[in-house]
Amino acid sequence: MSADPTDASEVSTEPVSTKSHTLGPVDQIPFGEGRAFGVDGEQVAVFRLRDGTLRALSAVCPHRGGPIADGTIDRQVVMCPLHQHAFSLETGCSSTGAEPLRTYSVQEDAEQNIVLEYPHIRGNSLA
Amino acid sequence: MTSVLDRPQGRHAGAAARRRLVVVGNGMAGARAVEEILARRGADQFTITMFGDEPYGNYNRIMLSHVLSGEESDADIFLNALSWYRENSITLHAGVGVDRIDKFTKHVFSNDGRVTPYDTLIIATGSRSHMPPMDGLYTPGGSVKHGVFGFRTIDDTRRMVQHAQQEHHRRAVVIGGGLLGLEAAYGLKSHGIEVEVVHSGGHLMNAQMGPDGGAVLRRSVEALGIRVHTSSRTTAVLGTDRVTGVSLRDRDDIACDMVVVAAGIRPNVDVAVLSGLPVERAIVVDDRLRVQDEDDIYAVGECVQHRGEVYGLVAPLWEQAVVLANHVTGADTSAAYLGSRTATKLKVAGVDVASMGLHGPELDTDEHIVFSEPSRGVFKSIVVRDNKMVGATLLGDSRKVAYLTQAYDRGLPLPEERIALMFDVGGPGEDVGVAELDDGAQVCNCNGVSKKALVDAVKGGCTSVSGAMDATRAGKGCGSCKLLVKQVVEWAADGAVEEDPAASYYVPGIPLDKPALMTAIRKQGLRSVSQVFTALAPGSAEDAKSKMGLASLLKMMLADRYIDERDARFINDRVHANIQRDGTFSVVPQMKGGVTSVQQLRRIADVAEKHKVPLIKLTGGQRIDLLGIPKEDLPQVWADLDMPSGYAYGKSFRTVKTCVGKDFCRYGTGDSTKLGIEIESRFQGIESPAKLKLAVSGCPRNCAESLVKDVGVVAVEGGRWELYVGGAAGAHIRKGDLLATVDDPEEVKLLTGRFMQYYREQANWLERTYAFVPRVGIEHLRAVIVEDSEGIAAQLDAAMQASVDSYVDPWSERDDPLTPGQFRTSLPLTVLPQVPVR
Numbered sequence: 001m002s003a004d005p006t007d008a009s010e011v012s013t014e015p016v017s018t019k020s021h022t023l024g025p026v027d028q029i030p031f032g033e034g035r036a037f038g039v040d041g042e043q044v045a046v047f048r049l050r051d052g053t054l055r056a057l058s059a060v061c062p063h064r065g066g067p068i069a070d071g072t073i074d075r076q077v078v079m080c081p082l083h084q085h086a087f088s089l090e091t092g093c094s095s096t097g098a099e100p101l102r103t104y105s106v107q108e109d110a111e112q113n114i115v116l117e118y119p120h121i122r123g124n125s126l127a
Numbered sequence: 128m129t130s131v132l133d134r135p136q137g138r139h140a141g142a143a144a145r146r147r148l149v150v151v152g153n154g155m156a157g158a159r160a161v162e163e164i165l166a167r168r169g170a171d172q173f174t175i176t177m178f179g180d181e182p183y184g185n186y187n188r189i190m191l192s193h194v195l196s197g198e199e200s201d202a203d204i205f206l207n208a209l210s211w212y213r214e215n216s217i218t219l220h221a222g223v224g225v226d227r228i229d230k231f232t233k234h235v236f237s238n239d240g241r242v243t244p245y246d247t248l249i250i251a252t253g254s255r256s257h258m259p260p261m262d263g264l265y266t267p268g269g270s271v272k273h274g275v276f277g278f279r280t281i282d283d284t285r286r287m288v289q290h291a292q293q294e295h296h297r298r299a300v301v302i303g304g305g306l307l308g309l310e311a312a313y314g315l316k317s318h319g320i321e322v323e324v325v326h327s328g329g330h331l332m333n334a335q336m337g338p339d340g341g342a343v344l345r346r347s348v349e350a351l352g353i354r355v356h357t358s359s360r361t362t363a364v365l366g367t368d369r370v371t372g373v374s375l376r377d378r379d380d381i382a383c384d385m386v387v388v389a390a391g392i393r394p395n396v397d398v399a400v401l402s403g404l405p406v407e408r409a410i411v412v413d414d415r416l417r418v419q420d421e422d423d424i425y426a427v428g429e430c431v432q433h434r435g436e437v438y439g440l441v442a443p444l445w446e447q448a449v450v451l452a453n454h455v456t457g458a459d460t461s462a463a464y465l466g467s468r469t470a471t472k473l474k475v476a477g478v479d480v481a482s483m484g485l486h487g488p489e490l491d492t493d494e495h496i497v498f499s500e501p502s503r504g505v506f507k508s509i510v511v512r513d514n515k516m517v518g519a520t521l522l523g524d525s526r527k528v529a530y531l532t533q534a535y536d537r538g539l540p541l542p543e544e545r546i547a548l549m550f551d552v553g554g555p556g557e558d559v560g561v562a563e564l565d566d567g568a569q570v571c572n573c574n575g576v577s578k579k580a581l582v583d584a585v586k587g588g589c590t591s592v593s594g595a596m597d598a599t600r601a602g603k604g605c606g607s608c609k610l611l612v613k614q615v616v617e618w619a620a621d622g623a624v625e626e627d628p629a630a631s632y633y634v635p636g637i638p639l640d641k642p643a644l645m646t647a648i649r650k651q652g653l654r655s656v657s658q659v660f661t662a663l664a665p666g667s668a669e670d671a672k673s674k675m676g677l678a679s680l681l682k683m684m685l686a687d688r689y690i691d692e693r694d695a696r697f698i699n700d701r702v703h704a705n706i707q708r709d710g711t712f713s714v715v716p717q718m719k720g721g722v723t724s725v726q727q728l729r730r731i732a733d734v735a736e737k738h739k740v741p742l743i744k745l746t747g748g749q750r751i752d753l754l755g756i757p758k759e760d761l762p763q764v765w766a767d768l769d770m771p772s773g774y775a776y777g778k779s780f781r782t783v784k785t786c787v788g789k790d791f792c793r794y795g796t797g798d799s800t801k802l803g804i805e806i807e808s809r810f811q812g813i814e815s816p817a818k819l820k821l822a823v824s825g826c827p828r829n830c831a832e833s834l835v836k837d838v839g840v841v842a843v844e845g846g847r848w849e850l851y852v853g854g855a856a857g858a859h860i861r862k863g864d865l866l867a868t869v870d871d872p873e874e875v876k877l878l879t880g881r882f883m884q885y886y887r888e889q890a891n892w893l894e895r896t897y898a899f900v901p902r903v904g905i906e907h908l909r910a911v912i913v914e915d916s917e918g919i920a921a922q923l924d925a926a927m928q929a930s931v932d933s934y935v936d937p938w939s940e941r942d943d944p945l946t947p948g949q950f951r952t953s954l955p956l957t958v959l960p961q962v963p964v965r
Contacts, residue, residue, distance in 0.1 A: 030946040032657075032694025033701075036953040045953070050657060050669065050694070059953065067710040067953035070698040070758075074636075074669035081698040081706050085591070086671070097594025 018105070018117040026054070026112050034078065036069035039118050045069035046106060046114055047078065047089060055089040056106035056116055062099035145174050148455070149235050149243055151225045151398065152251030153179025155188055156428025156444045158207050160249055163452030165215055172456060173247070175217045178237055181280060182222030184208045189441060189573055191284045192307075195314030201281055228402035230424060247455060250410060250418070250426040252395035254439070255279055259302070259390045262363035262374075274370030275386045278311045287311075287387065291318040296384040299323075300373050302361050304331040306475055308389035312353050313476035315387070323354040323381055325361050325373065327390075335471060336520040337486035339499060340506045343522055347478045347504035392439055394430045409437045414463040416451040427451050434466050443467035445575030470532045472525065472572060472608070478504060479525040483535045485510045485518030493517075496545045507549045514541055516548070529561065529611055533568050561614045570615055571608045576601035578615055585619035592616045633892050634677055636670025637663050641891060645684060654685060656695035675700075676892035679778055679814045683887045687933040693946050702950060703937040704761055705776035707754060710953065712761060714753040715775035716768050717811065720785040720803035720823075721749025727770065734767045746775065748782035748820060759952050762941035771936040772812070778893070780813040780883070784822040786830035789842075797842025799825035802872045806840075809876060810883065812934050813927075816890040819883065834862050837896040838879050843868070848875050852882055852908065853900025861897040864905035867913045881912050881920060884927040 021039050029035045029048040036043050036059045043059035045068040057078070059068050066082035073079070077086045077095065085098040092101035105117040148164070150157045161175060169175075179185075183205070190204040212219040220237065227236045228248065235243045256277030258264060266272050276287050290296060297320060301312045304326025312322045324331075330341025331348065345355050356375070363374040364386055372382040394409035404418050405411040409432035411419045416431070418424040427447045429439055438444070446467055453462035470483035487510065488495040494511040503523060509531070510518035516534045521527070527549060533539060534548070541548060564570075566579035576599045589595040595616045596602045602612040633641040637659065644663070653659050656677045661667045678695040699705050704712035716731070731751055735743050741755035750773050756764055765772075774781055785803030789795030803823040813819075822831040823840040833839030835856035841849045847868055854863030867878055885908070890899040900908065910916035912923075944950060 028947045030693060030948075032692065033946065034953075035948050035951060064708065065710070067706075069953035070701075070706065070710070072671045072674055072697060073694070074671040074674075077671055079671050082708065082710075095588050096591045097589055097597065 018119055021116045021118050022109070023114040023116055026108050026114050029054075029114075032073065034069040034071060034073065036067065037114075037116070039116060042118075044104060044116060044118070045071075045078075046116070047073050049073070049075055049089075051075070052108075054106045054108060054114060056104040057087065057089065057092055058102040058104075061085060062101065068101065145172060146246040147244060148173035148175045148247045148249070149245035150175065150177040150249045150251060151228075151235065152249075152253055152428070152430070153177050153181070153185055153219065153221065154251060154253045154428065155185065155206070155441060156253060156430075156448065157249065157251030158185035159445065159448040160251060160425075160427050160451050161215075161217065162207075163448045164456055167452055167456040167458040169452070169456045170215065175215070176220070176243060176245075177212070177217055178220045178223050178225050178235070180222070180224045181282070183281065184211065184219075184221070186281055187573065188279075191278070191281065192310035192314050194281070194284050195278075195287060195311065196317040197288075197314075201285065204281075225398055226401070228398060228404075228424075230402060230404070230421065233423065246423065248424045249451070249455070250399060250404075250424065250430060251428045252398060252430045254392040254394045254429040256283075256388055257391040257393045258388055259361075261361050263366070264364050264388075272364060272366070272370060273368065274366070274384060275364060275388065278307055278387055278389050279392070287315070287385075288318070290385055291315055291320050297321055298381075298383040299385045299387060300325055300361075300381055300383045301387045301389055302373075303389035303391065304328065304355065304357065305334060305389065305391065306332060306473065306480075307392075308387075309348060309476045311387045311389050312348070313351065316351060316353055320385075321352075323356065323383070324348070325356045325359045325375060325381070327358070327360045329358050331355065331357065332475070332480070332482075335480065335482035335486075336522070337508065339497065340486070340508060340520045340522055343499060343501045343504060343506035344475075344478065344480070346501050347523065348476055350504070351476060353476070392429065394432075394437060396430060399426075399430075408432050414450075414465065415454045416447055416464055417454070425451050425455060433464065436466055438467060438469065440469055440471060442471075442569065442572050442575065443469065468536060470535060472528050472532070478523055479521070479528075481519070481521040481525055481528045481531070483519050483532065484516070486520060487518075494545070496548065498549055509545070509548050511541060511545065516541060529564055529568070529570075533564055536568065537565055561611070561618045564615070570611055571599075571601035573608075574600040576612075581612065581615045582619040585616055590616075590620045595619075633680065634670070634673035636660070636668070636673035637677070638665065639663065641680075641889070644680070645888070648681070648684065654681070654688060655690035655692050656681065657692055658690075675778070676816075679816065679892070682814045683930065686929040693949075699776040701946075702758055702761055703772055703776065703940070704756065704758075709755075711755045711757055713775065714756050714761070714764055714768075715746060715750050715773040716770035717773040717807075718750045718782075719807040720783055720800050722785070722800060722804060723751075730768060730770070734764060737767060738764055747784075748775070749784050750775065750782060757952060759950050761950050762944070765938040765941045770938075772938045774812050777812075777814065778817055779815055780810045780819045780821075782820060783807040784820070784831045784836070786824050786826075786828075788825040792825060794828060795825035795842070796844050797825050797846065797848060798872075799823040799831065799840070799842055802840065802848075802875060803831075805872070806876060806879060809931060810880065812937070813883065813887075813930055815883065815887050817893050817895045819886075819896070821879070832856065835860070836863065838882060839863050840875055840879075846870060848872065850875060850878055850882075853896045853905070855895060855897035859895075859897050861901075864900055864908075866905065866909060877924065878912060880927040880931075881923045882908070884923040884930075885912060888923075888926075 023037045031048055032050045034045045034047040036045050045057050045059040047055045061068055061080040063085050064082055066080040070081045071078040079086050085094055085096045087094050087101045092103040107115055109115050185207040187204045187206050193199040194201050224238045225235055226238050233245050256279045277283050299315050299320045299322050301308045301324045304324045312324050315322050330338045331344050360376045361373050362376050365372040370386055372380050374380050396406045399410045400406050410426045410430055412426050412431045412433050416425050416427055418426050428444050447464055450462045450464040453459035472481040496509045498507040505524045506522040508520045515538045519531050564578050568578050570576055570578050580599050581595055581601055584595040584598040589598045592613045602609045631640045633644050651662050653662055659677050660669045674695040675697045682689045693701055704714055740753045744752045746752050783803040783806050785800045788798050788800035819837045821838045822833040822836040824831040824833040825842045833841045834851055835854040839851040839854055847870055849868050850866045851863030852866045855861045
């Protein structure tokens, strides 16, 4: 379900589309760490795994509001720094009993920029 | 994409083919029996109808005392809300009593005029408060007098609370000094009511303990301000239209505004008697929980008599419900209930009480081990027969309950030193207690959760205590088992020492213990955390939980040869500050030995003012903590402070607390302040498996609390210094062990460094010295560190020196961030609830 970022704005029959946001050069995130970005008034934590691939999740821990971007990661999970709740980097699901984190599609473009697919909501038609 | 849920069409069509199961009673026994039946696919076999006297769903009766005391609201104690009945297609007639059963035509007659046919019937009518004979209990009309209460139902409890909260009601008498009576007294006390307990027995809780235990309990109860009259029988309730007092036999009347009758319970057997079912003390059932001589009628809970026993506790009920469900559904027709050995573990009136088996010795050859400390409200009594435990009573200290219950239930062999039954002799023993526990042992007595069920939940991925509690409902009853639940989950999550080799791993992601891991790192010349994962982890997989421990270990082993990958660090170590609940950080500048100056104080004040620091707090380690600093401000705060880091965030050497010392103190015998500053200067920032807190006191008055520090130094007369290790006064309390007494402060520093290096090399990740020192033993430590029995002292000293030499103040990174965006905010845009500004 990957939308082509170029025609995302032309989709009008769907209540929801994704909108591409370029968050700047990828090397602002050190390998194995995360940084938080403000997108559409929401905060998104983007992680750069040690293999160079990117993952993006909502930046606020559903447990007690911990800063997810400050978490420790491996290839599968991020651990919130406050109470060590663990969340899958792929699905956002918690293996420690917390509510899940939202995940976003993210990749690096040809100019080494971070490109995030952020759900774009039209009007109020979506619950 | 939308999808339509497929409904199995045959399900409702088959309704006619299903048999009719009717349950009389919607209390804990009835509802639990139905839950067990549903768990055995009973919904495929039966249409289920339930009758309940009370107009509610099913609630946890055990928790009524918490509702009375206001610790829980009545909404919190429901086990099955009305929606549960709907979801499981159960027809519930709430607030409808059953008058009679026709066992020949198989019909139930209820007091709303309804006649309900059944194929299988379950009677779970429970019990009611026993009203002992006395004058004035009832009005001439036959109802219980206004102001007199039983303590059995949620309505009883609500009415009692309402009555107690009326302004002019100030005094209550509770009749009955058993479990329920004391709970009622405690609950009423919390409403500010003056309470007196009148008990006909010779001592309190005589069903659960002997006279000595009862005397200690009485002391604890009286300390709460509750008056107790034992060996007193209430003869009358005084007052005409409302309660004004009670009369006692052979004693003065007691004036009061309300009377709570908690003088035991009686099984509800009226329906059974009227319907011609066999009733003795209660409804007689066989080992299948089937009513004697009836093929299709079962009974469960407090209303049954099984092999002559009638139970008034919740644990036997769970066992009965399982057997009953196995027979009703045919899931296991060989299941048999053989009776319960009742061990109770409760909190009564705020006092931990556990009781099982005999209260005292009965044969000449019985051993009786008794410990009594009435001033602390602690009493322990254990009866041993033929080297098996046959009874125990524990009051005020429930730490050994899990182990004792186990020993009682399974007849485990007992330690030769009987005192070990009562106390953990040396070392952290709690884990042993949990490890010893049998799989089948019940951890949560309210919801009948075994250790195995908890462990399975943990293995299934519920690695948090709350997750496992949610999954199993353990600890969701009276809550008295929460500590044990936590211990079991933690134990299960870390892996059992005997069963799970992972318990010996230094970090979870690398299957090696510490010596093997260090050897492998040395042999392969690994210098960074990612190299360790690549070379040693299964599948070369990184593991987030292992990173911090590996980073610390490599830094300790390699000092300046360590390749520092910042992602391996915990956030605190990436930004050299301690993360707080709202995502801000705390900044603690170094203040060696707790000694500061005018210049330092002025600078700290200026920084706090400039950065509008929300909270300035003195720490327990004699420093000043600036709390509520946003991450992005850290470099500027450090620059403005221009002081080195105090390391109040890492698994590392933290601080040296000192007393005033001999310069000013008129008692001081050694220059503790000077020595403390020197120790802190030498070992600042040293990484270790867990944090290290030190202290130096100038005399045995120990104002710096040296006896409860990881390393504590005490000056004694004659210019000598005592060195204690392995003390703690946080989550655990432990007095340190004396490692050595030396003449020279230089020797103190040398031995301190050598001990710390040995600890760094030998201790498990996150193992504090209070666990490490007893694990390896103080004699061993003394031999290695003081007497150099292994010939490694020089090596330890050299390794420590290398670490000391590689020290760099981490706050110097302020001018030149090590990674891009090192101090960039990760906080949400909307400001979270913050720590209040004082």
